[in-house]
Amino acid sequence: MRTLRTAAGFVFGLAWRAAPGKLLAGVGLLLAGYLATPFAGYLLRDFTDAALAGAAATATAFAFGVAGLLVCELMLGHFAHLHYFEVGEQAGTVLDRRLLDLANGRPTLAHLDDPRFADTLALAAQDVAQTRPALEGLLHLGGLVLRAAVTVVLLATVDPWLALLPLAAVPPVLVTRHAARLVERARERTAASGRFTGHLLSLAADAGAVKEIRLFGAHGFLMARQAEQWSQATGTLWSAQWRAALLRGCGQLLFAFAYGGAILLVLRRAAAGTATVGEVVLVVTLAVQISVQVASAIGLHATVASAARTAERFAELAAAVPAPAAATVTAPRRLVRGIRLHGVTFGYPGSDRPTLRDVDLTIPAGATVALVGENGAGKSTLVKLLCGLYAPTAGRITVDGVDLARMPADAWHRRIAMLFQDFARLHFTVRDNVGVGELALRDDDAVLHAAVHQARATRAVEQAGGLDGLLGRGYADGTELSGGQWQSLGLARSLMRPRPLLLALDEPAAALDAHAENALFTRFAAAARRAGRGNGAITLFVSHRFSTVRAADLIVVLRDGTVAEVGTHDELMARPGLYHDLFHLQAKAYT
Numbered sequence: 350m351r352t353l354r355t356a357a358g359f360v361f362g363l364a365w366r367a368a369p370g371k372l373l374a375g376v377g378l379l380l381a382g383y384l385a386t387p388f389a390g391y392l393l394r395d396f397t398d399a400a401l402a403g404a405a406a407t408a409t410a411f412a413f414g415v416a417g418l419l420v421c422e423l424m425l426g427h428f429a430h431l432h433y434f435e436v437g438e439q440a441g442t443v444l445d446r447r448l449l450d451l452a453n454g455r456p457t458l459a460h461l462d463d464p465r466f467a468d469t470l471a472l473a474a475q476d477v478a479q480t481r482p483a484l485e486g487l488l489h490l491g492g493l494v495l496r497a498a499v500t501v502v503l504l505a506t507v508d509p510w511l512a513l514l515p516l517a518a519v520p521p522v523l524v525t526r527h528a529a530r531l532v533e534r535a536r537e538r539t540a541a542s543g544r545f546t547g548h549l550l551s552l553a554a555d556a557g558a559v560k561e562i563r564l565f566g567a568h569g570f571l572m573a574r575q576a577e578q579w580s581q582a583t584g585t586l587w588s589a590q591w592r593a594a595l596l597r598g599c600g601q602l603l604f605a606f607a608y609g610g611a612i613l614l615v616l617r618r619a620a621a622g623t624a625t626v627g628e629v630v631l632v633v634t635l636a637v638q639i640s641v642q643v644a645s646a647i648g649l650h651a652t653v654a655s656a657a658r659t660a661e662r663f664a665e666l667a668a669a670v671p672a673p674a675a676a677t678v679t680a681p682r683r684l685v686r687g688i689r690l691h692g693v694t695f696g697y698p699g700s701d702r703p704t705l706r707d708v709d710l711t712i713p714a715g716a717t718v719a720l721v722g723e724n725g726a727g728k729s730t731l732v733k734l735l736c737g738l739y740a741p742t743a744g745r746i747t748v749d750g751v752d753l754a755r756m757p758a759d760a761w762h763r764r765i766a767m768l769f770q771d772f773a774r775l776h777f778t779v780r781d782n783v784g785v786g787e788l789a790l791r792d793d794d795a796v797l798h799a800a801v802h803q804a805r806a807t808r809a810v811e812q813a814g815g816l817d818g819l820l821g822r823g824y825a826d827g828t829e830l831s832g833g834q835w836q837s838l839g840l841a842r843s844l845m846r847p848r849p850l851l852l853a854l855d856e857p858a859a860a861l862d863a864h865a866e867n868a869l870f871t872r873f874a875a876a877a878r879r880a881g882r883g884n885g886a887i888t889l890f891v892s893h894r895f896s897t898v899r900a901a902d903l904i905v906v907l908r909d910g911t912v913a914e915v916g917t918h919d920e921l922m923a924r925p926g927l928y929h930d931l932f933h934l935q936a937k938a939y940t
C-alpha cells in the first residue's frame with residue numbers, strides 16, 4: 350500500500366504540475382469507460398432471463414443496452430488515452446527538468462563525484478522514459494479497482510460468498526510484489542556495469558577516442574570488456590526475471606482455483622433452482638472480468654513498484670545534493686586584502702585519501718599567481734576550491750577575511766572568470782560559445798570580438814564563418830576546430846566577464862608551444878596587473894612550464910597535495926628546492 354501511495358503521489362504530482370486540466374479530463378473519461386463493462390454484464394443477465402422468458406421486446410432493449418455500453422467503453426477509453434498520453438509526455442519533461450536540476454542545480458560539484466550518486470542518477474535518467482507508462486499504469490489500476498468494487502457489489506447480489514472472490518487476488522498480488530522487488534534489486538546490482546558498458550559504447554562513437562583505440566589496436570580488448578560486463582549484467586537480470594516469472598505463475602494458479610470454485614457455486618445454485626440462468630451468465634461474465642482484472646493489476650504492479658522506486662531515487666538524489674549553506678554575506682565587488690586558505694584539506698567523495706592536505710596560503714589582492722607542480726599534485730583541485738565548486742573537507746577559505754562558505758556560491762561565481770583544463774566544447778554558434786561567459790553581453794558584437802581577439806581566437810572564428818557560424822561536427826554545416834582552437838575559444842569565453850575578482854586559467858596554453866605560452870602569460874600578466882590595480886583582482890595561472898611562470902608575483906609549488914614552496918622566481922631560485930631543481934631540469938631540456 351505504501352508503494353502504491355508513493356508511486357501515485359509522485360506520478361500524479363508530476364502530471365498535475367504538467368497539465369492539470371488534461372489530467373482531470375483523462376481520469377474522468379477513463380473511469381467512466383471502466384464502469385461500462387460490469388454494467389454490461391448486469392444487462393446481459395437481464396437480457397438472458399428476458400430471452401429465456403420469451404419477452405422479445407425487452408430482450409432486444411437489453412441487447413441494445415449491452416451494445417451501447419460496450420461501444421461507450423471503447424470510445425471513452427480512446428478519448429481518455431488521447432488525454433493521458435499527452436499528460437504523460439509532459440510529465441516526463443517535468444521530471445527531466447527535475448533531474449537536470451538535481452544534477453546541476455547546485456553551486457558545488459561534490460555530489461557528482463560520488464559513485465553512489467552517479468549510479469542513482471544513471472538509473473533515474475533511465476526511469477524518466479517510464480513516466481508516461483507509469484501514469485498510464487496507475488490510471489488503469491485506478492479504473493480496475495473501481496471496476497472491481499462495482500463487480501463485487503454485483504456478484505454479492507447473486508450470492509454474498511461471491512463477494513469474497515477478489516480476496517483470492519491478494520496472494521498473487523503479494524507474490525508479484527516480491528517478484529518485482531527481486532527484479533529491481535537485480536537492476537540496482539547491475540547499475541555500475543550498465544554505466545560502464547554505456548561508457549564503452551560512447552567511446553566507440555567518440556571520434557577522439559576511436560583514433561586512439563584504432564591505433565593501439567584496442568578494439569578487441571574493449572569489445573571483450575564490454576561483452577564480459579554485458580553478460581555479467583544480463584546474467585544477473587535474466588536469473589532475477591526467471592525467478593520473478595515463476596513466482597508470478599504460482600500466484601496466478603492460486604487465483605485460477607478460486608475462480609473455478611465461484612463458477613461451481615453458482616452452477617450448484619442454478620441446479621437447486623435458487624439462481625436463474627441469467628445469474629449464471631452474470632457470474633461467469635463477472636468472474637472472467639475479475640480474473641482479467643487481477644491479471645492486469647498484477648501486470649501493473651511491476652509498473653507501480655518501479656514508479657515508487659523512481660520516486661525514492663529522486664528523493665535520494667535530492668537528499669544527497671547538499672542544500673546551499675545559509676549565506677550571510679554578499680560577495681565583495683573589489684578585493685582589498687586577498688584570498689587566504691587556512692589549513693585547507695580536501696578529499697573527493699568516495700576517495701579515502703585527501704587530494705589537498707593542510708594547505709595554508711595567502712594570495713594578496715591584485716597578485717598574479719602561478720600554480721606549479723607535478724601531475725596529480727592537486728593544482729586543478731585547488732583552483733576548483735577557490736572557485737567555490739567544492740567546499741574544503743577541513744579548514745576554510747576566506748575572501749578579504751570573510752569565509753567563502755558564508756557567501757552565496759552563485760554570487761561568488763559571478764565574480765570569477767575561469768578556463769578549466771577540461772574546458773567545454775560547446776557545439777553552438779561562436780556567439781553562444783563565447784557569449785555564455787557573460788550572457789548579458791551575448792549580443793554585444795564589439796565585446797565578443799574583443800574577447801576573441803584577446804584570446805587569439807580570431808582565426809578560429811573566421812574559419813567558423815563569423816560569430817553566427819556553427820561549431821562542431823554535431824551539425825551538417827558545423828565547423829570542427831582543432832584542440833588548440835577550441836581552447837582559445839574557451840579562453841575567449843572566460844574573458845567575457847567584466848572585472849572579475851579572480852581570473853583562474855588552468856593550463857590555458859597546454860596546446861601552445863613554450864614561446865607562445867610565454868607570450869600569452871606575459872600579455873595576461875600585464876592585463877592582470879592593470880586590473881589588479883583597479884579592483885584588486887587576482888589572476889591565477891596553472892602551468893607546467895617553469896620558464897613561463899617566472900614573471901608571476903607569487904609562485905606556489907604544490908607537491909602531493911601540500912604547498913612545498915611559495916615565493917617569487919628569484920626567491921625560489923635562491924634556495925635549493927623542488928622549484929629550483931625542476932626549473933633547471935626544464936631549462937636543460939630546452940637547450
Ligand SMILES: Nc1ncnc2c1ncn2[C@@H]1O[C@H](COP(=O)(O)OP(=O)(O)OP(=O)(O)O)[C@@H](O)[C@H]1O
Nearest residue numbers: 462697700704722723724725726727728729730731
Ligand atoms: N573528480 C575527481 N574525483 C576523484 N578524484 C579526483 C577527481 N579529480 C581529480 N582527482 C584526483 O585528485 C588528484 C589531483 O588531481 P588534480 O587534477 O587536482 O591534479 P593536477 O595537479 O591539476 O594534475 P595535472 O597537472 O595532471 O593537471 C589526482 O590524483 C586525481 O586522481
